[in-house]
Amino acid sequence: NAGVTQTPKFQVLKTGQSMTLQCAQDMNHEYMSWYRQDPGMGLRLIHYSVGAGITDQGEVPNGYNVSRSTTEDFPLRLLSAAPSQTSVYFCASSYSRGLAGFEQFFGPGTRLTVL
């Protein structure tokens, strides 16, 4: 049981480049989400999904796209990278029903630098 996996671990982009951060989970969780973590700001929700084919925006969605074609995968796309998107990105998943749905499991993160 690998839990939540993220690739790559590190990435450096130039302004204007695009890329996709990968996230996968093998726990059959319905709910998946992407956060960015910046110093002194805690975690901010970018996008989330409550099941395959269903996505919605979080607190800071601008400049990012997501899709959820399968239960397991939830990639995050940066359309045209900007220095303001330099951050650490975390993917998380959880069940969505009942009390068991309240614990989110996190991936190890992707450290992104945009020059």
Next chain:
Amino acid sequence: AQSVTQLDSQVPVFEEAPVELRCNYSSSVSVYLFWYVQYPNQGLQLLLKYLSGSTLVKGINGFEAEFNKSQTSFHLRKPSVHISDTAEYFCAVRANSNYQLIWGAGTKLIIKP
């Protein structure tokens, strides 16, 4: 809307001393409360959670927290810290009506030898 305030950005404490990390929240609806820990260069893992029942919640690594509804607080405590507790601790709140977690800004626990 919910919000979470962690009053201290850093808490330095001597090894084997007790520690309290403070968390206050605001919400107009019932909430569920969480503490997560992030060790250096790692992801976050759940330390403990309050969903219902006893207001004193015990978690991993000897930590506990008490839910105080009248004070809207969920402070984290440990009676004796170790160097291995060096990490950043995040308090989070989730309303019982939606999926999203609202996060505090985090508190760095610095253990002095």
